Amino acid sequence: MDLSWMAWTVPTFLFWACIIGLLIGMGVWEYFSPGGNPRVGILHFETTRGDRLFISLLGSAFIHLAWLGLVGPNLWWALGISLIYAVGVFRTV
């Protein structure tokens, strides 16, 4: 199958593979601990771990965009901040 129209490259492939991997990982997690572990966190509303993943991913996207707009092109720092942010979301939200 010719995928050149989708302009795949190694970085973009790795990015989407990570996302798919995360989703599969969430499925496996859900299988071993069903129910999504709903709880009320610091934002004062109930979140399941799916919600927490979504908040982490969306927040990370904005962290990356903000880094590009405010600081510069080196996104490894933004990735680091995003990981810390994601850990924070999964522990507290």
Next chain:
Amino acid sequence: MIAVRHWGRNSVLAPICWIDIFRCRRVGRCFRHNQQKRRQRRPFTLSSPYRSEIQTSSAWWLLLPALSVLAFVGVLPLLTIFNYSFFDIFTLESRYWIGTEWYREILSSSRFFESLLRSLGFSAIILSIQIPLGVFIALLLPRDGKLSMALLMMLALPLMVPWNTVPSMWVSFLGDPAGFGGRLLAMLGIDFDYKFNALHTWILLVAMDTWHWIGLVVILCYSSLSTIPPAHYQAAAIDGASRLQVFRFVELPKMSAVLMMALLLRFMDSFMIYTEAFRVNAGGPKDATTFLSLDLGEEIAAFNYGPAAARSIIYFMIVLAIAWSFRTIMNIRRDQTLGAGQG
């Protein structure tokens, strides 16, 4: 009663409950959640509420058509656009990887943020006019009879007018020698100049959008108003409730879910307004009505695939964040009303 309305067997929401597999927000009270407790180790089965003893995962296959449509309409374009946004594309065959260049260029330009502010401002104006007005009109409509049907049909008519036609109609309506509106304004001594006066362009756009979409808000509100049983009004009358109190404690709670829906729909449509603004003044005068979508349209029209793709991704992120907040607020409000109803 409330619990039944929420997740119960007889509820209209019951099908949603079964599709909404990953979450159960009403721990303990929810029919499905109790069900889930019984089949702890098999969270991925989708079973009918009426045949709860038979466990089967075959119903999942029924989702396949919807999922495949979603893949073609939503996921594949998103992947492609995301990939494009890292290239400088002359033709699709000759393209150059430039990494995050476009994102940096867009995010460090003040033009982008000005457009974003204008888009958000437009949506805010639209919502603050159309939601109260829609509720007001819905309250004025008679609840039954042929008259209400006729009125609803009249209100629904503009909904069927294509986006492209709306600005043409309004521009010819406001044309000075020929249009009725233009003549009327000239007679009243108002110098309405939507071509060169930014305020007038904004007024025209808001008026056009309100004319086009107010029917949607009215119909949504009307549908929820007509489900209120007369007994509720009678109870309120016995308690000596004023009209305002009836609205606040009988009608508004009933409407709140539908209103959130209307809010979300109207926000999304007004946030991506393109055709009206483009046809009326092409983003002018002096970029005063250049919304995010007009910037995006400009890039697409110039065949700048790379910047257009990057812009789309940023746009998508903003819409996603706002839609998610709406949804979260909706869930919180629903949980609160449920809590109040049961407490």
